[in-house]
Amino acid sequence: MKRLIKKIAVIGSGIMGSGIACHFANIGVEVLLLDIIPRELTPEEEKKGLTLQDPSVRNRNVNMHLTTALKSKPSPIYDISFASRITTGNIDDDLPKIKDVDWIIEVVVERLDIKKSVFEQIEKYRKPGTLITSNTSGIPIHFMSEGRSEDFQRHFCGTHFFNPARYLKLFEIIPGPKTDTAVLEFLNNYGQQYLGKTAVVAKDTPAFIGNRIGIFGIMSLFHLVQELKLTIEDVDKLTGPVIGRPKSATFRTVDVVGLDTLVHVANGLYENCPEDEAHELFKLPAFIQTMMDRQWLGSKTQQGFYKKVDKTILGLDLNTLEYREPKKTAFPTLELTKTIDRPIDRFKVLVEGKDVAGEFYRKSFSDMFSYVSNRIPEITDDLYKIDDAMKAGFGWENGPFEIWDAIGVEKAIGLLKAENKTVSKWVEDMLQSGINSFYTIKDGATYYYDIPTKSYKKVPGQDSFIILNNLRDTKKVWGNKDASLIDLGDGIVNLEFHSKMNTIGGGVISGIHKAIDLAERDFQGLVVGNQGANFSAGANLAMIFMMAAEQDYDELNIAIKTFQDTMMRVRYSGIPVIAAPHAMALGGGCELSLHADKVVAAAETYIGLVEFGVGLIPGGGGCKEMTLRASDTFRKNDVELNVLQEYFMAIAMAKVSTSAYEAYDLGILQKGKDVVVVNGDRQIAEAKKHALLMAQAGYTQPIKRKDIKVLGKQALGMFLVGTDSMQAGHYISEHDKKIANKLAYVMAGGDLSESTLVSEQYLLDLEREAFLSLCGERKTLERIQFMLTKGKPLRN
Known part of the structure; x- marks a missing residue:
């Protein structure tokens, strides 16, 4: 039915x-x-x-x-x-x-x-x-x-x-x-x-799957932190992004969720799981009980494991239960992983560590591996469901069985035995049957070890999505250190970035041109998307800073011109180009999306032109594109200045959408053209579908625009009066005003005496000139340097 x-x-x-x-x-x-x-x-x-x-x-x-x-x-x-x-x-x-x-x-x-x-x-x-x-x-x-x-x-x-x-x-x-x-x-x-x-x-067992495993993991760490005499900062360093977990790691996460919430579930497990081999682990350590008695529950009571006093975040000393200045933490083992990009590739190194960090990982992973193996078939019959639950419910990049595979099943059993931990018999039976991993990849699909049949079964539901990790080894068409082109089948290829933060530098620019060359020659369409933490954090700011600081303006001019030309190549290629942004799609990542034939955005997309925050204006066609979109929105008898002002403010205030749907309001996504996908796992497959539909409908390369209406002095005057007022009211600094006036000049089309139709190249030239002039400003260089070193904008 x-x-x-x-x-x-x-x-x-x-x-x-x-x-x-x-x-x-x-x-x-x-x-x-x-x-x-x-x-x-x-x-x-x-x-x-x-x-x-x-x-x-x-x-x-x-x-x-x-x-x-x-x-x-x-x-x-x-x-x-x-x-x-x-x-x-x-x-x-x-x-x-x-x-x-x-x-x-x-x-x-x-x-x-x-x-x-x-x-x-x-x-x-x-x-x-x-x-x-x-x-x-x-x-x-x-x-x-x-x-x-x-x-x-x-x-x-x-x-x-x-x-x-x-x-x-x-x-x-x-x-x-x-x-x-x-x-x-x-x-x-x-x-x-x-x-x-x-x-x-899940099965109808206490706390089901996610909380059963997740609360076990946290309670295990509560006991381990005392055994190894670690600080809360130590544990949060060891259990955060370095192992593919959220920045809030362990103790900060508990503060956000609420200690009372965690204790409620832990008490429930202690009462309802008397046969659990880790039963005693769910008993609250003394420091947790004291915190509960004192109502130190975390964010909801303004203090928990951490407490903010003025601008300083104090940490709780678990021995004295007094707050103290934050402690710096560093471990030699973590230094060994700095050159390893993917968390899944770090685990082998981490468990070999010779310091307390290595001991921590050996003990915590042994606890976890033993526990999850013994929960099958109690809480689920299928091991992949435990991994799915931990990734989706707790933000882990990799589930316990995936981590176990990464270390090596047999090697990890050795770690368990060294820590006097038991492993479920089904794991030993698996190894004896000649199967030495919980997962395998076949024909681009993930298969898991099915315990009853002692064979691999395909993880269900994969037909509706594409996993790039599963295709990279067998379907890679081309690649360099910053980008890879992967054949998705049916005549569609996918370009993914894998530079740091997926920033757009020379390697990515080269990848975009190569992708379009190969797609025009051998394929029907191109998707630009990835399944990393973010779509793209924008242009390579460090490279811009270096050239600007050295006053190498000719080289910088060439770099910006190359970026603009690349975006125009995306717009005017002979095949449909679909951008698939997700998470952060900032600056240059946003500009790439603006120039694609269609955007298939994940609902959780935070997209915007943020260059103002570093003292610049968009230099890769962002100003041009927003001016063009304003022009296309002009309607007879409308107040055109008001329309243009909305697009101007989106850039001048460095607005970033808090979802893909908000990006429609900013004019970054276009209703009736771009689409939003709620399930990010299906995004690449959906983008492929749209590329194929456009190709099969008879895609024709667009003609470059020469009909963009700019308003000249009429708009420029309005913007300049506005920035004067903003500065006079102390809402913006003198440098903010200078940047805004440069943007105004570009989006007005210069100081033309009347409304005029101009070409895209005309606006790109104005945009590049303004961008370069701002790169010569000392205050802009200060803003860029501050962003690179502190990771946040400077107001100067």
Whole structure:
């Protein structure tokens, strides 16, 4: 039976409920968000003469929670206008409305008695066949549906979103005793295709998969930090980006999530997993109990493992439980990995370390490998689900079994034995059967070791996405140190960058030209995309700084001209070029996207022209392109200056979208042309599809534009008056004004006496001249140097 989700109801509007409601609104679904009514009036309500019967009072809880969520940063919503898709109400008055929804999600407090009471009320109004799920993070699913009707139980299961619902990709689906398999299949597909999640079907065991393994890992480190006499800064250094984990690593992550949240799950595991071989590990160390007693819960109480005093972030000494100045941390083992770009390639080196860092990694990985091997088949039958859960729920770049493979299965077992850790028998059986890795790659697809059959099986769901890592060895067409061209099949090739931060320098520029040459000769279309941490952080700023500091302006002029010509080659090639930006797509990365035939952007794309922050204007065609887009937006009898000003401000304020949808508002993405993909895993496949469609529709190379309307002195005068006022009001510095005036000159088309039609090259020449002149400014060089050394903009 085909099932459509047009409208959902979320019962419970706290942090999690509002976040889930916002994410469904993100994907275009109508949401009914309900919560309980207040029991008493606030002083403000009493002053207004309101009663508990007034609608504004009865809906106060839900409206307050949703408003708080919408104001939070990072935002739970792609675009604030999407909030109109959410209707609020209260359970007493509005629960009958759930008869019109397709899916009911319960997100009330984590108490079984309350949840069962809510389900009893829901069943009075829910129409048969409607999906009904709970967002519980640990209450057994089979307890919740007891006593409910047969239809309720067949359509009921757990759907555990991780917080924040927009950003964390894990979506655990936990069947109840009578859940229909068709319901599980639907939710698994819906979670991936529509919600953009990594959907994992888990067993109904305490904390399911993600929290069972994740909380074990954190509790293991809590004990290990004392055993090895490490500081919290040491552990965060060792468990952060160096091993492909978030910058917040361990202790900062706990501060953000809340120590009370972690303790709640850990206590639940201690109480409900008496047979777990790591049972005692879930017992709280003394320092954790003291922190709980003192309400040092992290960000929510302004102190946890870290505490900000003025501008200094103090760290907690776990021995004295007093805050102290931050401690610098360094380990020789980490120095050995500085030349190894990919975290997955560092693990072999890390476990060989001769210092305390090496000992830390040997002990922590031994703990983890032993634990995950022994959780199969208890929490799942399939090892890849554990890896998926840790990557999607905790932001790990690689899951435990992938790390184990990277070290070597047999070698890692040696580490386990040295640490007196046990490994599950199925791992030894795997090695005895002649299979020595948990994963293998065949024909561009990932296969995992299936324990019951003792053979490899294809990881399901891969047909809808392309994994560049799996193709690089066998489908690479061309490459240099900064870029690679990979054959995606069906006549489409993909150009990926792999320079530092995917910045655009000589190697990438060369790669773009080579990609277009080969695509025009041998293929039908080109995708420019990668699956690294970011699409591109922009042009190679260090190279620009070096040439500018040495006053090598001829060389710098050639470099900028080459960059501009490359962007124009992207625009005017003989094959369709699709840009696939994700995460950071800044400066030159944004300019490349502006010049592509189509953009297929991940929803989580933070894109913008940010050159103002380093004292420059966009020099790779960004100013030209925004002026062109303003011109194309001019309509008869419109105030053209107002339109141009919007595009000017997007550059002058270095605006960066907080989602791909916001990029439409900035004029960077174009409605009706560019598309947004919610599931980033599907982005390259989607971009390939669009390249193929454009090629098959009969792609014709565009003709260079000579019809761009610029407004000359009329616009220039307005901009100059504006920057004068801004400086006079001390909103911008003198140098800010100088940069803004240079931008104004370019986007006005110079000081032409009247509106004129000009060519793209005319604007590119103005843009390059302005860019070069700013490179000669001492204050611009100071800004560039500050960005390169401090990683943040300087206001001078």
